Amino acid sequence: MPMALIETIDSHRGGLLRALDKVEALVGAPTTGDELVAAIETVRHKLLAHEVTAGRFVVGPLRHLHLLDDRELDALGDERDQLSQEAVRLVNGRPDARAVAAFVLAVRDHVERKALAVAPVARSALAEGRLSPVPRWYVEEVYAEQGDPEARPPEEWLG
Numbered sequence: 716m717p718m719a720l721i722e723t724i725d726s727h728r729g730g731l732l733r734a735l736d737k738v739e740a741l742v743g744a745p746t747t748g749d750e751l752v753a754a755i756e757t758v759r760h761k762l763l764a765h766e767v768t769a770g771r772f773v774v775g776p777l778r779h780l781h782l783l784d785d786r787e788l789d790a791l792g793d794e795r796d797q798l799s800q801e802a803v804r805l806v807n808g809r810p811d812a813r814a815v816a817a818f819v820l821a822v823r824d825h826v827e828r829k830a831l832a833v834a835p836v837a838r839s840a841l842a843e844g845r846l847s848p849v850p851r852w853y854v855e856e857v858y859a860e861q862g863d864p865e866a867r868p869p870e871e872w873l874g
Contacts, residue, residue, distance in 0.1 A: 720846075721837055723854045724769050728826060731761040735819050742815050751815070752806045759802035762822060764861035766795055766829075771857060772849050773837045780845060782836050791829050798822055 738754045777783045801818050840846035 719851045720772060720849045720854060721834070721841060723851050723858075724765075724773060724837075725834075727761070727765045727768060727858055728830065731758065731765050731826060732823070734758045734761050735822055738815060738819050742812050742819075748809065751810060755802050755806050755810065755815070755818070758819075758822060759799055759806075760861075762795065762802075762826075763799060764858050767861045768854060768858040769833070772854055773846070774833055776846055777833065777836055777840060780840065782840060782845075783833065787832055791825065791832065794825050798825060 734754065734757050738751070738758055741751045741754050774783065774788065778785065778788065798818070798821060801821070805814060805818060837846060841848065
């Protein structure tokens, strides 16, 4: 059960990376602008849902335990905000292929650096019992509440 938290957060990250793959595919394909805009919005929502959920169950508690570098996390938080603002700019204008490609690359880089900063510490803290295990259904419920348009609220808790 303890690693279910990390596995669930990792699955959210995987969903975000798949959404980025879709944006990349749409940039090179002849599609309507609406499809690309919707895909970029999906990335923005998934990024924020992932960040808030991971922050609540992993990053926040690890920060409280002083196991993470606050400056690095603050810089990553600022970067996340800039990426979200860039996504809004892209969907409100006519997104050109280069700007979208740069956005996708920046999000991928951000997600990778955040995972490198947090995942090893989180796994270690869980293994040592320093980070509370959280049921998968609860993490999924919180993630869905953050506005991921594709998230399905879990029904596991219903029995």
